[in-house]
Amino acid sequence: MRKSLLLLLIALLIIFLPKTSAFAQKFPDVPPTHWAFYSIESLASKGIIAGYPDGLFRPEAHISRSQIAKLVVSSKALSLNTTFKGYFTDVPQDHWAWQYIETAYEQGLIKGFPDKTFKPEDPATRAQLVTILMRDHLLDTSGTPFTDVSPDHWAYPYIMTAKNAGIVEGFPDGTFKPERFVTRAEAASILYRMLCPSNKLIAIDPGHGGSDSGACANGLKEKDVNLDVALALRNLLESQGYGVIMTRTTDIYLSLRQRCDIANNNKADIFVSVHHNAATVSTARGTEVLYYTYSSKGKKLAECIQVELIKAIGTRDRGIKPRDDLYVLKHTVMPAVITEAAFLSNPEDAELLKQDSFRQKIAQGICNGIIKYFSVSE
Ligand SMILES: [Zn+2]
The missing domain is CATH 3.40.630.40 (Zn-dependent exopeptidases)
Incomplete structure (x- = not known):
């Protein structure tokens, strides 16, 4: 998607959430029987996520760390930085997502790596996504942890907070699979639950x-x-x-x-x-x-x-x-x-x-x- 169009979408999002019904199938590869259909359609109708130029959504594709930065900044309707600061050595001013990455950094939502890189093209893991989304929430580590996320896992407080808020459920076997690359469908589902926590x-x-x-x-x-x-x-x-x-x-x-x-x-x-x-x-x-x-x-x-x-x-x-x-x-x-x-x-x-x-x-x-x-x- 072109940056100008994206900026327009975000501007619209800040002004009002368009009242559109999330029922008509927008993406040929996400039928209504898909488990994340409703989340994907809802977020797409609000301009928070979009498909590819060929019209597909590619629900099982992985999502890069720069796409996550865009997603989190868009979903929280944050105003974008307009002055390039160069926080990360691998995110130059001609990177398509620099505004999202720098905005998310200034809001304390992302931290990057100790060597001052962000690794923008790396696929994001499930733990990384949840951490970015939960960083500005009041942490709540009560309750039973997932069997594969022990209290010494670096993302434990964020994953538990998301679990307690009903934003993540994990898998039927009780695991969360924190190191698995997050798919676009999973990201949409998690984001939808974060934005509309009690929506029946x-x-x-x-x-x-x-x-x-x-x-x-x-x-x-x-x-x-x-x-x-x-x-x-x-x-x-x-x-x-x-x-x-x-x-x-x-x-x-x-x-x-x-x-x-x-x-x-x-x-x-x-x-x-x-x-x-x-x-x-x-x-x-x-x-x-x-x-x-x-x-x-x-x-x-x-x-x-x-x-x-x-x-x-x-x-x-x-x-x-x-x-x-x-x-x-x-x-x-x-x-x-x-x-x-x-x-x-x-x-x-x-x-x-x-x-x-x-x-x-x-x-x-x-x-x-x-x-x-x-x-x-x-
Ligand atoms: Zn009948």
Whole structure:
């Protein structure tokens, strides 16, 4: 990326964080099922990270120490040094990153090596990244260390501080692998958690799509109604400060497995699948929310949404329903529900579902239920 463009991006970042949705896939090599998809998309939409000129992000590529300096200075929205000081013998004024490196140095975020070098092109390790990001934090070394980062490791206080703040998790085997080169995906994930520590991530799954229309009745196709309500729900949740990851934003087919993978891999806090109902008898009407039989948190989420949906749209209350046979409820690891706000197959419900204002009310009801769930579950 050209320096002038970067400076512009940072200037924009200082003035305001652009309000863009982090759902549409920006990089062809980072699909929504990628474990760092949401972090990468969020930071890219805020101009903090960018892909390569060919459009790829290269999530598994390593990241150099000078790129880390740029990342940390950009993420903290620091003003860039304009006078070259020459702190490091290997960072001359014609180095593309000298401003970032010198700014980070003056802020005490980087120190370099005892021989006055910075080794700008060396790949950064996981320990180095966490240290640079945590240097201006109040250190907190309480708790259980990673099995491969003992208290005499040079980066121990920074790694523990990041662990205690929920910024790093390490690996399932209890290690942190401090000397491993950090990948671009890992850096994005760590940075995202640092910038948005308590941001709840909600996976919204508009049911059906593409060749799978779902229920069709009274001139309505379920897949279209689902998507419309889901997009309205996304906007409402984002305006409340929630992170939202969508399984689809257009009329495409997705397998049930893909829908679960997107939510699971990105570690969403809850999963809300938006559907609308149909029955063989046209008299069936009203609202119900389904949850996984063996999930008490899923039941709680269903209760909150059911109550708020009924309040918002005034339909017949069919109650919440436990189900142990529905794929997305069974295979998502977070509390999950399927909303069925009204029946396409009922003429009165269908008339309502044709109205934009009614779809908006459905979205508002689900949104209110989610807000209530988070307020009572913590
Ligand atoms: Zn459906």
